[in-house]
Amino acid sequence: MSSVREQEAISRLMTFFKEWDNGNKVTRSRILNNFITFSQGKTGPELEQEFSQGGSLFLARLTTWLRLSYMFGTSLKEILQSISxxxxxxxxxxxxxxxxxxGGILTLLEILGLKQLNEEHKMEALRILQILARAGRKYKELISESYGVRAVAECLAKSSMEDTQEQAQVLLELLAHGNPKYQTQVYKGVIALLPCASxxxxxxxxxxxxxxQDIVQKAHPAIVEPLLGVLRSMHMEVQYEALQLIKELMRTEVRSALLQGLVTLLRPSRKNGFKAQPQILDDPAVPQMSDPLPSYIQQAACARSIGMLARESAELCDEMIRLGVVHHLLSVMGNIDHTESQRQASLAVEYFVSMxxxxxxxxxxxxGEKLFQMLMENAEMLYMKLDPIHVDVLVSNQVKLPGIKEVTE
Structure with missing residues (x-):
């Protein structure tokens, strides 16, 4: 009796495969949609039972059609969902x-880089790569060996949908965990994203x-310049994350370079503008700001970061004083072109004075005594009370502390 049932099951499977093999796009799309509707959440053994122990044969057909048609997007979303x-x-x-x-991994990574495919296709490809990455170190290494870190990072930088970008972020984090052979590659790949336009x-x-950073522990010197460059962003959520990362990096070997960079950037200059960045990171949809506004935004962020770091640690406070930060902050307080720079610099100076x-x-x-008292009475609102003489005094201040190493541009 069981033999008869087996024969019937095999016959149904062969009929199904014949319909698939001979079917046109419409027929295959219908088959895929039915499979997606009725097979979500099934286990491997259940799928095998559904296909009379021929699940691998259907998967092989799916991957073959994927490799033949992915460049054209034909039923691509349904194919990827079925493979998933x-x-x-x-x-x-x-x-x-x-x-x-x-070659499934290579095909998925190629999908991420094709301009003619829409964001939904790339999102589905990222989800499958996440499934593989969660399956263990072997799959993470295979993705990394296939230049997957670069492909995923580029997808994150160039995608126009936040959902796609977030899926790319999840995959990068997965590739960093439990992947010691390639975790540094992931680290450097994410650093390369900092100058992007999005x-x-x-x-x-x-x-x-x-x-x-917590995974690799040792900070790479290449992080300093792009991280300081991010402080030019007009988006507060970007600034917040940058300041938090700067604070965490104070425990690493790039601490001195970051502190010197922060002090130097208190004086905005066109020379401090972004360097040329790879075309792959450009986003024409994002308006580009020219100097001097981004430099002043960066200046204000540096002053804010300096104040934050000084409050975090007396050791950091002393180190920044030795770098001559007070002289630079007083000059920024006289910068009437950008009130936020003045406000943040005043608050930082007030703290250094108190310490x-x-x-x-x-x-x-x-x-002078009068301006000093104005500073100590209300540092946050001092910029509103400055007259031209005060501004001139601040900009041309000659604060020189014994034993101080002045940081210059």
């Missing part, structure tokens, strides 16, 4: 191996860097 059902099923190790063996991509890259009697004495001498 196989690979995400419990006890589906054999399906993952079969998919990878026929604020959302910058925001996600900074969030990812904070996670990956160091030597700084207090030198600032009092440099700006």
């Amino acid at each position: 059902i196989f690979l995400s099923a419990a006890s589906s190790g054999r399906y993952k191996v079969e998919f990878v063996e026929v 604020p959302k991509a910058q925001h996600l890259a900074l969030q990812t860097l904070r996670i990956v 160091s009697p030597i700084v207090e004495e030198q600032v009092r001498i440099a700006v």
Whole structure:
């Protein structure tokens, strides 16, 4: 009796495959939609039972059609969703191996870079790559070996949909965890995203860097310049993540370079503008700001960061004083072109004065008793009370503390 049932099951399977093999686009699309509707959440054994132990044969047909048609987008979303059902099923190790063996990873990564495909296709490809990455170190290494980090990072930088960018971020984080052979590659790939034109991509890259930094532990010197460059962003969520990362990097070997960079950038200059960036990171839809506004935004962010770091640690406070930060901050306080720079600089100077009697004495001498009292009474609103004489005194201040190493441009 069981033999008869087996024969009937095999006959149904052969009929199904015949319909698929001979079907046109409409027929195959209908088959895929039915499969997606009725097979969501099934385990590997259940899928095998559904296909009379021929699940691998259907998966092979799906991957073959994917490789032949992915450049044209023909039923691509349905194909990817169907493959996802196989690979995400419990006890589906054999399906993952079969998919990878026929070049499935390379095909998915190529999908991420094709301009003619829409964001939904790329999102589905990212989800399948996430399924593979979650399956263990072997699959993470295969994705990384296939230049997957670069492909995913470029997708994050260039995508126009936040959902796609967020899926790319998730995959980058997965590739960083439990992948010691390639975690540094992921780290450098995310750093390369910082100069991109998309604020959302910058925001996600900074969030990812904070996670990956804990994994790699040792900070790469290449992070300093692009991280300071991000402070030019007009988007507060980007600035916030950048400041938090700067704070965390104070425990690493790039601490001195970051502090010197922050002090130097208190004086905005066109020379401090962005360097030329790869075309792949450009986004024509994002308006580009020219100097001097981004430089002043960066200046205000540097002053804010300096104040934040000084409050975090007395050691950092002393180190910045030795770098001559007070002289630069007083100059920024006289910058009538950007009130936020003035406000942040005033708050920082007020703190340095409160922490160091030597700084207090030198600032009092440099700006005069009246202006000093105005600073200490209400540093946050001082910029509103400055007259031309005050501004001139601040801009040309000659604060020189004994033993201070002045940071210059």
